[in-house]
Amino acid sequence: MAVAKVEKVYLVAHDSVREALVEALQKKGLVHIVNLRKELSQTELEELIEEFEPDSKDADFMLSRVNFVLDFLNKFLEKKGGFLSGLMGEKTEVEFSKFERIRDKVDLDGIYEECESLEDRLNAIETELGKLENVREELSPWMPLDIKFIDIGETEKTIFAIGQFSHLNFDKVERELKDSVVESSLDMINKDSQFAYVLVIFHKECSAEVNQILSKYGFQPTSFANLDDAPEEEAAEIAERICKLQEEKEAVVKKAKDLVSLRSNLIVLKDYLENMKSRAMVQFNFAKTERVFMLEGWVQGEDVARFKDEVSKLSTEIDLTFAKPREDDSPPVMLRNSKWFAPFEIVTKLYGFPKYEELDPTAYFAPFFIIFFGICIGDVGYGLILVLASLWLRKKFQTKETMKNFMVLFIWGGLASMIVGALMGSWFTMETESLPSILRKMIILEPLKDPVTFLVFCFLFGFTHLLFGVVLEMYDNIRNGRWVEGVFREGGKLIFLPGIALLIVQMLSTGGEVIPATLLSVAKWMAIIGVVLIVWFTEPGAKSIFGRIGNGVYGLYGMSSFIGDTISYSRLMALGLATFLIGWGINIIGGIANDMIPFVGFVVMAIILVIGHLFNLVINLISAFVHPARLQYVEFFGKFFEGGGQPFKPFAIEAKDLVFKESELSKDTSAGG
Amino acid sequence: MGETFLGFNGYQWAVFAASLSVIFGGIGSCVGIASAAKMSAGVLAEDPDKFGGLLVLSILPGTQGIYGFITGLLVVVFFGLLEGDGKSIVLAQGVRIFLGCLPVMIMCLVSGIFQGMVSTAGVSLVAKRGEAAGQGMILSALVETYAVLSLVVSLFLIMAAQSG
Structure with missing residues (x-):
C-alpha cells in the first residue's frame, strides 16, 4: 500500500576490512549504495579523499574469455523450443554453494585454449576447403584433357598452351592458324555457353605469329601452378582431400559439441564474474582516506536491525550511523x-x-x-x-x-x-x-x-x-x-x-x-x-x-x-x-x-x-x-500523483541467467528485483 | 432509382460511405504501421530480443483500420446493403450515413499516419532503452484518442440515421 520507509546509513571502517565487508554486503543485499565520493568532492572534505581505482582487471579478463567460449559454444547448440521459449529466455538452475565455488570448479583456461584451438582448426579447414572448391571449379572444364599438366609449357622445340576464348571465335582462330602457321594444332577440349577451352600446340619458332592471332581473339591462357597430373586424376585427388577435410571438420564439430555440456557451468561462471566485477565497481562510490573508507547508503527501516547485526558480525571496527531522511534528500523508493x-x-x-x-x-x-x-x-x-x-x-x-x-x-x-x-x-x-x-x-x-x-x-x-x-x-x-x-x-x-x-x-x-x-x-x-x-x-x-x-x-x-x-x-x-x-x-x-x-x-x-x-x-x-x-x-x-522517484536497488548478487535453488538467498535478492 | 444527389442515389451514398470508411482507415493504418515496422526491422537486425515490444509498438497504429472496418461493417449490416435492392434507403438517409461516417474517414486517416510517427519515435526509444517499450506505447496511444472519439461520434450518427 505504500512506499517502504528507509533510513540513511553512513558506514566508516578500516581499509583492511573493505573487501570482506563488500562481499558481505553483496551477499545480504540490504543496502542501496549512493555515490559518496561525488557528494563529498563538492564539499571542503574533498582534499581528504584519495583517488583509488578498485581492481576489476582479473574479472574483466576472465569475463572476456568466458564470453568468447560461450559465443563459440552457442554456435553448436541445438536449438530447442520455438518462439515462446525464446521469449521466456532460458535460466540455469544452480545451488548457491556451487555458485560461490564455481571459479575453482571450472578449468576456464583449459576450456578456453581448447575452444580457441578448435576454432582455429575450423577456420583453417574452412579456408582450405574454399581454396579446393575454387580449384575444382576452375578445373571442371578441362576434364576431357588427357595430358598431364606437367607437360604443358615448353619442350625443346614445341610449346603446349591451354586457355580459353569466346567460342564464337573458334572457327576463325582455327582457320587463321591453319592458313598462316602450318606447324600448329588447335584442339577444342571443352565448350560451354561462353567459352571454348582449347589446347594449342605449336613450334617454338612460330610463337610470335601464334600469339598474335590468339591475342587478337581474346585468348586467356590458363595455368594450374601446383598441379602436375592430368585433370581427371587431379580432380579425383582434390575430391579425396575435400572428403578428408570434411571428415576432419565433422570430428572437430563433434569435439565442440561435446564441450557444449560445459555450457551451464560457464553460464554460472559468467554471472559469478559479473558479480565479482560489480563488487569492484561499487567501490567507486566509496570515499577513502589513507587508512579508512566510508560509504553512504539507504537501508529499509525494517532491515536496520538485521543490517547492524550482519555488519557487527564482521568486525567490531566498523562504525555505523543511521539517520532519518532529511527534507533535501531524495531517498530511493521501494514499493x-x-x-x-x-x-x-x-x-x-x-x-x-x-x-x-x-x-x-x-x-x-x-x-x-x-x-x-x-x-x-x-x-x-x-x-x-x-x-x-x-x-x-x-x-x-x-x-x-x-x-x-x-x-x-x-x-x-x-x-x-x-x-x-x-x-x-x-x-x-x-x-x-x-x-x-x-x-x-x-x-x-x-x-x-x-x-x-x-x-x-x-x-x-x-x-x-x-x-x-x-x-x-x-x-x-x-x-x-x-x-x-x-x-x-x-x-x-x-x-x-x-x-x-x-x-x-x-x-x-x-x-x-x-x-x-x-x-x-x-x-x-x-x-x-x-x-x-x-x-x-x-x-x-x-x-x-x-x-x-x-x-x-x-x-x-x-x-x-x-x-x-x-x-x-x-x-x-x-x-x-x-x-x-x-x-x-x-x-x-x-x-x-x-x-x-x-x-x-x-x-x-x-x-x-x-x-x-x-x-x-x-x-x-x-x-x-x-x-x-x-x-x-x-x-x-x-x-x-507526480512520480519521479528513483527505485531502491540494493547492492546485491544479481543473477541474470541463473535461478538459485536455495531459498534463503533468493529471498534476499528478489527483494531487490 | 429515385432521387439522386451528385449522381448517387441513397443506396449508393451508403455504399460510398462504407467503402470510404474502410479505405481511409486502412490507408491511415498502413502508412502508420509501415513507418513503425520499417524502423523496427532495422532495430531487430541489431537486437532480435526486442521483438515483443517492437511488435506491439508497430501494431498500435493498426486500430484506425479496424475502426474504419467496424464503421463500414455497421453500415453494411444496419442498412441491409448485402440484401441490396437499394430501394429501402432514401436519398436523405444515404447522405446522412455518408456524413455520419466522415469523422471516422478523416480522423482515422490522419491519426493513423501521425500515430505511426509517434510509434516510429517509440521504436527508436526502445532501440536505446529496451525497458521503455511501455512508455513508447502510451505516447503512441495518446494520438489514438481522437480516432476513438471519432468512432464514438460516427457510431451514434449512423445509429441515428437508422432510427430517424
Whole structure:
C-alpha cells in the first residue's frame, strides 16, 4: 500500500576490512549504495579523499574469455523450443554453494585454449576447403584433357598452351592458324555457353605469329601452378582431400559439441564474474582516506536491525550511523504492496516510481484498471481464453518476474471480461437473439441496442475514477500536514464537481426532467459552495487577497479539465464495441463460408472462427492494456500523483541467467528485483 | 432509382460511405504501421530480443483500420446493403450515413499516419532503452484518442440515421 520507509546509513571502517565487508554486503543485499565520493568532492572534505581505482582487471579478463567460449559454444547448440521459449529466455538452475565455488570448479583456461584451438582448426579447414572448391571449379572444364599438366609449357622445340576464348571465335582462330602457321594444332577440349577451352600446340619458332592471332581473339591462357597430373586424376585427388577435410571438420564439430555440456557451468561462471566485477565497481562510490573508507547508503527501516547485526558480525571496527531522511534528500523508493496488488506494480513502474513522500498509487488504481480492462474486452469467451492461457503461461514464465506479473494482470482482466461479457450478453460475440434464455436473463445492457446508456456508464465510471483521484490528493495533503488545502480545497472540489455534473446533465437533456427538482436545487447549492471553497482555498498561503482570489479563479478554471477527462473514458465504450463488432463480423464471414461452400463449408467456417477470434482477442488485448493504462496515467494520476522517484536497488548478487535453488538467498535478492 | 444527389442515389451514398470508411482507415493504418515496422526491422537486425515490444509498438497504429472496418461493417449490416435492392434507403438517409461516417474517414486517416510517427519515435526509444517499450506505447496511444472519439461520434450518427 505504500512506499517502504528507509533510513540513511553512513558506514566508516578500516581499509583492511573493505573487501570482506563488500562481499558481505553483496551477499545480504540490504543496502542501496549512493555515490559518496561525488557528494563529498563538492564539499571542503574533498582534499581528504584519495583517488583509488578498485581492481576489476582479473574479472574483466576472465569475463572476456568466458564470453568468447560461450559465443563459440552457442554456435553448436541445438536449438530447442520455438518462439515462446525464446521469449521466456532460458535460466540455469544452480545451488548457491556451487555458485560461490564455481571459479575453482571450472578449468576456464583449459576450456578456453581448447575452444580457441578448435576454432582455429575450423577456420583453417574452412579456408582450405574454399581454396579446393575454387580449384575444382576452375578445373571442371578441362576434364576431357588427357595430358598431364606437367607437360604443358615448353619442350625443346614445341610449346603446349591451354586457355580459353569466346567460342564464337573458334572457327576463325582455327582457320587463321591453319592458313598462316602450318606447324600448329588447335584442339577444342571443352565448350560451354561462353567459352571454348582449347589446347594449342605449336613450334617454338612460330610463337610470335601464334600469339598474335590468339591475342587478337581474346585468348586467356590458363595455368594450374601446383598441379602436375592430368585433370581427371587431379580432380579425383582434390575430391579425396575435400572428403578428408570434411571428415576432419565433422570430428572437430563433434569435439565442440561435446564441450557444449560445459555450457551451464560457464553460464554460472559468467554471472559469478559479473558479480565479482560489480563488487569492484561499487567501490567507486566509496570515499577513502589513507587508512579508512566510508560509504553512504539507504537501508529499509525494517532491515536496520538485521543490517547492524550482519555488519557487527564482521568486525567490531566498523562504525555505523543511521539517520532519518532529511527534507533535501531524495531517498530511493521501494514499493510495498500486499500479495494481491503487487502484480499491478508493473503498471506503476511503467510510469515511473513515486517520490519517497508520495502515495504509492498501485493499490488504488488496480480495481479500476481491472474494470476498464474488462469493459474493453467485454466477452465471456474471450475472457475465458485469456484466463486459461494466462494461467498456463504463468507456469511457464515461472522465472521471469515481469512476465509472470503480466499474466496475473491478464487473469484478473479475463475474469472481469467474463463478468462484463455476461452482463452485456456477449458470448464469443454471438448475436444476442441466438443465446439460450438463461444467458439472456443475465443481460442488463445490450451495448448495440442502447449505446447511449453504455456511454453514460463509461462516463460514470470515469467520473468516479476522477473523483477518487481528488480524494487521494486530499488524503495525501492531510497526511503530509497540508490539511487546510486537503480539507477545504479538495473538499470543495468534491462538493463542486458532482453538483456541476448534475447541472450539466440537466442542461444537456433538453427534453423533460432527467433529474428530480429537489436534487437539482441541492446540486445548485453544492456547486455554489464548491466554487467559494475552491476560489478561497486554492492558494491559502498567498500574500495578498487579490493574489489569493486570482489564483482561486484560475484553480476554478482548471476544473474545466474534468469535462475533457471524463469524455476521454468514452474510449472504453468504443473499444468494447470494437471487440464485439469485429467478432460479429468474423461470425458473419464464417456463416457465409458455411452456407456457400458445399460439403467442407463447416471446416472452413471452423478455421475462420478460430483464427479470426484469436486475432480479434490479440489485437484487442493490446488496446485493453494500453488504453486503461493511459486512463490511469493521464486522467487519474494527473489529479494527485507526480512520480519521479528513483527505485531502491540494493547492492546485491544479481543473477541474470541463473535461478538459485536455495531459498534463503533468493529471498534476499528478489527483494531487490 | 429515385432521387439522386451528385449522381448517387441513397443506396449508393451508403455504399460510398462504407467503402470510404474502410479505405481511409486502412490507408491511415498502413502508412502508420509501415513507418513503425520499417524502423523496427532495422532495430531487430541489431537486437532480435526486442521483438515483443517492437511488435506491439508497430501494431498500435493498426486500430484506425479496424475502426474504419467496424464503421463500414455497421453500415453494411444496419442498412441491409448485402440484401441490396437499394430501394429501402432514401436519398436523405444515404447522405446522412455518408456524413455520419466522415469523422471516422478523416480522423482515422490522419491519426493513423501521425500515430505511426509517434510509434516510429517509440521504436527508436526502445532501440536505446529496451525497458521503455511501455512508455513508447502510451505516447503512441495518446494520438489514438481522437480516432476513438471519432468512432464514438460516427457510431451514434449512423445509429441515428437508422432510427430517424
